[in-house]
Amino acid sequence: MVHEIIHIICGNCGQDLTEKNMATWEYKPADIDEETGEVYDTADVYIRCKNCTTIHFLDDHIESEVRE
Numbered sequence: 001m002v003h004e005i006i007h008i009i010c011g012n013c014g015q016d017l018t019e020k021n022m023a024t025w026e027y028k029p030a031d032i033d034e035e036t037g038e039v040y041d042t043a044d045v046y047i048r049c050k051n052c053t054t055i056h057f058l059d060d061h062i063e064s065e066v067r068e
């Protein structure tokens, strides 16, 4: 059994973003009208590097099955 190990490094300053308290990981759910199902805003996932304050958006790197 191999444990999952992942390293995510800030491309600007080299900070390890998986290190405790060195990054803020945020998920913003999609904004969808409950009655009509219309999507006002798609969901976003991003990591904010606390060392150099760069915000890295992950949606550029994720392939979605749903494209508007």
Ligand SMILES: [Zn+2]
Pocket (backbone or CB within 6 Å): 010, 011, 012, 013, 014, 015, 049, 050, 051, 052, 053, 054
């Ligand atoms: Zn950084």
